[in-house]
Each structure stands twice: as structure tokens, then as C-alpha cells.
Amino acid sequence: MYAMREAAAAFRRAPVLTGLSSAMVGLALFVVGLFSLVTYNLRLALSAIEERVEVVVYLRDDARQSEIDLLLTELAGLDEVRLVRFVSKRDALERARVELPEFGELFIDLEVNPLPQSLEVELQPGARSPEVVEMISDQAMAYPFVEDARYGREWVDRLFALRRIGAASTAVLGSAFGLVAALIIGTALRIAIFARRDEIYIMRLVGAKNGFIRRPFLLEGALAGLMGGVFAWALTYGTYRGVYSYLFEIAWIPSGWIAIGLASGCAFGALSSAVAVRRHLREV
């Protein structure tokens, strides 16, 4: 009760200082918010590309339907495989006509369909890795009626290299931004508490218990963290709307991320207040 009243009173007594520290917390978290927005959208873009990772198994013209069905069933039975589609020679030609209109003339005059029949193997999300596609193509290649199995090796390798770089830079940059935000929040709250060192001093002098002294500051820190978090959320959302309306379509951060951001702002606010108060508690 006292702790809540004091925390509220602190905002009332020094609105500029507490406002400023909340704004600093907010700006620091805004950087993290922007980073999340970029990371999330890059991740979305990458997984959209990954969707297209599939293995195409080309079959010899003389492969019997029963053999093809056997292979299809076997491949479809794998855990990593979402779907196997059979593309007949005629389907392949039809698709070529639609997808490559510039060669339209060429396809009309054909006496023999040169395109092979094939099985298109779509993978489960999470299984679109170089190892899996290689394993599937090896398995298919073991059949004598399989001409070839392709998955764009170089392309998949490059995609996964990109993904690894993405993950690493997210981790490094994310930690760096997080650390900077943490330092700024810590400093902001330390200034706010420094301004009230007299109160802490008097409380120690007259025999207030340490826990009692700490509580309003923890609450205040958590509150500043929360306010900063909301402020950062508003700024990030504003940026998102701006980019969405004037530049290009992007996705908004999932609400789970926002909840984590607000909660960690709160927790970190309380924590850095606790550390700052501790320093002053040792003085008397």
C-alpha cells in the first residue's frame, strides 16, 4: 500500500525526471522493437522462399505405373514429406506452355513430347534442409526407373547459408541492442533514484527495513519499464504503419513478442532499480 502510494507520489513530485527516464527506456526499447520488426519480416520472407524448396524426381519414359505408385507411396510415407505429386508428360508440357509463353510456337509443332514425367516432393516445414533433400533424392535415385532427382543443390545451400547468417546476426545484433537498451534503462533509473537518495538516506537513518525501502523503487522501476515499453510499442507501431502505407507491405510483430518485450521492460526496470537502490542502501 505504502509502496504503491510512494511510487505514484514519485511520478507526481518529479514528473519531468520520471517522464524522462520513461522516455529513455521507451527509446531504448524502440530500437529493440524496430529490430524485432525487421527480423520478423526477414524471417517471414525467408520462410516464403523456403516453401519452394522441393525435390523433383524425373522418371524414365518406360517406367511402369505400378513402379511409380510404389515410389510415390514410399516417398509420401517419409516423416519429412508433406505431399508427393505425380506430373505426367502431358501435364509437364501443358505447364511449360503456360509458364514459358515465349516458347509457345516451339511447343505446338512438337511431334514427340520431350518432357519427362516426374514426382514433385513437397517437404514439411522445418524439414527443408540440404540434408533432407539430399537424403530424399538419394533414396529416389536408388530406383532404376528414376532418371534424375533435382533440388537445386546450390540454391538450397545458399538459402541455408543465408538462414544461418540471419540467425547469427539476429543473435549478435539482438544481444547488442538488448544490452544497449539495458544499459540505458539502468542509467535512466539510476539517475531517477540518485535524485531521491536523500529519502533513502533518511529512511535508513530512522530505521526503515531494507525491503521496505526497496519496494516503492522496484515498483517505480517496473512502472517506468512498462510505460517505456508501451511508448516503444507505440513508436514501433507508428513506424510499421508508415512503412506499410508508404513503402511496402510488411507484417506486424506477433503479439507474443510484444508481450515478452513489455514483460522484460517491466522486469528489467525493477531489476535495475533494485541494483541502484542497493548502492545507496550501503551509504548509511
Next chain:
Amino acid sequence: MIKLTNVSKEYPKRGAALRDVSFHLKKGEFAFLTGHSGSGKSTTLRLIHMADTPTHGEVRVTGFSSEKITERDLWKIRRRVGIVFQDFRLLPGRTALENVAFVLEVTGTPAKAVQTKAQRLLAQVGLATKSEAFVNELSGGEQQRVAIARALANDPYVLLADEPTGNLDDRATRGVMDLFWDINAKGMAVLMATHDLEVVRRHPHARVFELDQGALVFDSADTSEDD
């Protein structure tokens, strides 16, 4: 009540601030702690308030020993030992009443009783009519009275005063000294550090300790070992 046994205090840079000091202040006593500046008066009060620990020897205050007290239990001593300073150390930007009420609140007085008790404490130090005045609107003597009211908030057994009249004119000094005697008459021990010998001379009934370069060179009772 307060017992110092062979207490020495050395600071890393300043060197020895107290040398082998022993004395015993009994319940309800009034004593002056005199000496030039730098003689160790403030250090003695700090040790009694347990803001610092002695390098050698033992300080015992209302049953607590400097050798055993932990950081967690410091508050217990602070509530039994009130303290005032030359520079008052009030919270600026708050009224006299708020300064006293703050102490009551943070030491666990029930919320309902805070205002009444704070008013009573201010009345006790003669400031009943100034309770709503802000600290900067009060004279030095009045500010010291607020500080005294604050020190009395937890009904301590002893009141420590570190040069409480150092910033006051003669009239305010007399007022504050009368207040100390009133408080003492109710059974509270008072230990007042001062370098002002005129103040000491005016109160011949008080016990006098004199410090010189950290050593206790005079004790008017000279019976520090009895009791």
C-alpha cells in the same frame, strides 16, 4: 545503554580517528561530547549509530553489539537511537508535518495514526502551528526542531545530536537546549556532540566527555567502569 569498550577507529586515508575510547552512558543520562573539530566526536556518534564499525573494541547499544550486529538488523538499533545533525537533513520540498509523517510511515506506524502522531510530535517540539510550513520557510531553529521531532518518532531510548546548535543563533540554541532537557526529563538519554564550550558551561548538571585527537581525555563522572 551505550557502552564503548576500548574502541579504536582507523580510516584508510585519515588514519586513527578514535584511540582506545571507553565510556558508559547510562539510561536517562545527559552528556556532552566535546573536543576540537577532528577530535573524533562525529566518529563516536557514527559508531554508536552503527553507521560504521570500530576497527578494535566493542560498541554496545541497547543490547546490540557492534561485533554481532548484521546489516539486516541495523534497523532495530536505528529505531532505538534517534539522531539529529548540524545541517538538519530534512527533506526539502516537503512540509514539517510531511517530514515527520514520512518517518512514521516508513517505520511501520499504522496509516491511520500517522497524521495524529506527527502532529503530536511537532507540538512536543513547539511547532504545532508550523506543521504546514515547507522546510525552506522555517528558520534554522525551527528546522532543527522538526529534525528533533523526526528523531523522536520511534520513541527511542537515546537521542544523539551532532553539533545540533552549530548553525543556530543564541536564542535558537537556548530553545533547542531547553527542548533537549525536556526530552531528557521524560527519561530519554541524550548524548550531544558540541565544540561550543559556552553551551557546555551553561549546563553544569550534564556529564561531560572530552575527546582530544581521538582519545578520551576527560570524563566528568569518571566512573566509566561501574554499572
